[in-house]
Amino acid sequence: MTLLPIEEAQARVLALGTVAAHEDVAIGDALGRWAVHPIHAARTQPARDLSAMDGYAIRFADLPGPWQVIGESAAGKPFAGRVAAGQATRIFTGAAMPDGADTVLVQEEAERDGERLILAGEGPPHLSRNVRRRGLDFSVDDVLVDAGQRLTPARLAVCATGGVARVTVARPIRVAIAATGDELVEPGTSAGPDTLPESNRLLLRALFADLPVTFVDLGILPDQLDVLTRAFAQVEADVLVTTGGASVGDHDLVRPALHAAGYALDFWRIALRPGKPMLAGRRGATTVIGLPGNPVSAFVTALLFVRPLVAHLSGAADPYPSPTSAILGEPLAANGNRTDYLRAELRDGRAYASTIQDSSMLRTLARSTCLIIRPPHAPAAQAGDSAEILMIA
Numbered sequence: 001m002t003l004l005p006i007e008e009a010q011a012r013v014l015a016l017g018t019v020a021a022h023e024d025v026a027i028g029d030a031l032g033r034w035a036v037h038p039i040h041a042a043r044t045q046p047a048r049d050l051s052a053m054d055g056y057a058i059r060f061a062d063l064p065g066p067w068q069v070i071g072e073s074a075a076g077k078p079f080a081g082r083v084a085a086g087q088a089t090r091i092f093t094g095a096a097m098p099d100g101a102d103t104v105l106v107q108e109e110a111e112r113d114g115e116r117l118i119l120a121g122e123g124p125p126h127l128s129r130n131v132r133r134r135g136l137d138f139s140v141d142d143v144l145v146d147a148g149q150r151l152t153p154a155r156l157a158v159c160a161t162g163g164v165a166r167v168t169v170a171r172p173i174r175v176a177i178a179a180t181g182d183e184l185v186e187p188g189t190s191a192g193p194d195t196l197p198e199s200n201r202l203l204l205r206a207l208f209a210d211l212p213v214t215f216v217d218l219g220i221l222p223d224q225l226d227v228l229t230r231a232f233a234q235v236e237a238d239v240l241v242t243t244g245g246a247s248v249g250d251h252d253l254v255r256p257a258l259h260a261a262g263y264a265l266d267f268w269r270i271a272l273r274p275g276k277p278m279l280a281g282r283r284g285a286t287t288v289i290g291l292p293g294n295p296v297s298a299f300v301t302a303l304l305f306v307r308p309l310v311a312h313l314s315g316a317a318d319p320y321p322s323p324t325s326a327i328l329g330e331p332l333a334a335n336g337n338r339t340d341y342l343r344a345e346l347r348d349g350r351a352y353a354s355t356i357q358d359s360s361m362l363r364t365l366a367r368s369t370c371l372i373i374r375p376p377h378a379p380a381a382q383a384g385d386s387a388e389i390l391m392i393a
Helices: 006-016 153-161 200-207 225-233 254-260 295-313 362-367
Strands: 022-026 055-058 067-073 087-091 103-106 110-113 116-119 143-145 166-170 173-180 213-221 239-243 264-268 279-283 286-291 324-328 339-347 350-353 370-374 386-391
Touching (some): 006 264, 006 286, 006 295, 055 067, 143 153, 173 200, 173 225, 173 295, 200 239, 200 295, 213 225, 225 254, 254 279, 254 286, 286 295, 295 362, 324 370, 339 386, 350 370
Parallel strands (some): 173 213, 239 286
Antiparallel strands (some): 022 166, 055 087, 055 103, 067 116, 264 279, 279 286, 324 386, 339 350, 339 370, 370 386
């Protein structure tokens, strides 16, 4: 069976989903959401010419002085009069420039005796020096955030400064998560030699914690076709994520259970290491992604497929994780026919792959700060070569 390339599999997963319905939320509740429409400024910033420094507002034409200080301008308390020839006002950072003044003489460049002010710096200032002109940051109707951009803390701040009180975003995505396997028990339960504390649901919830999602926990499901089928048939969610049971063994029942529950599978098995047995499909408005049971495989496939799907359903213009590059600290062997994501640590600016890459070894993932991406059939690499990586910590 031909394995599906990662890029094609990612595109097909996104094609299975439909962007969620929209809702208007207060700007303070929009962190981590994606803007459905461009967000425009409702005001100009700054709304007036402001001083960028503490000092004295003067007319540039009056240099080199002297001046008579006639008042004061502070942030929120502007000077009400007009600066005429030979006059100045004391001014503070963020305060409005008085009418008639066009330059700020910083206090270190001035010497004051009572209300008399003289130039005391090394040289006269330039015209409009230390003045933040009206509209320096943005003007009314400027686009502050593009459609499909995520609302980060900085973008929320610029929206608030721009007078935006509410934004349109996709509603939270409903994600149902199920772990499958007779060997699994809840963490903290007495585990014998033939049982395993289940960690994938916790891993997935943590991996999606910064996304606009609501979770439906289906718990640990046994390797019983009727139980799995009934559970999958009752799911009401945008995304169903299963872990385990997606391979070809006699006890791998996720695929037949999904089929029996009415899901149409789009693909199964991808050219990825770790994570080959991943599957994807759909039933009605629910997209299902079946992840491998090995926790490292579940992590990598969730990072590459489930997170981008949730971001896509939330309206993200670019839902995929963004790789960067690093210098290899050690040689790497030539790669096979699957894209390989190697757990690695960045030390002193160089990436070192873990010696053992077995997909069941969570401790190596816990110690890793990045994944080294090795394309299919990549030749052997040497220490000092550049490699593409994904940061994970």
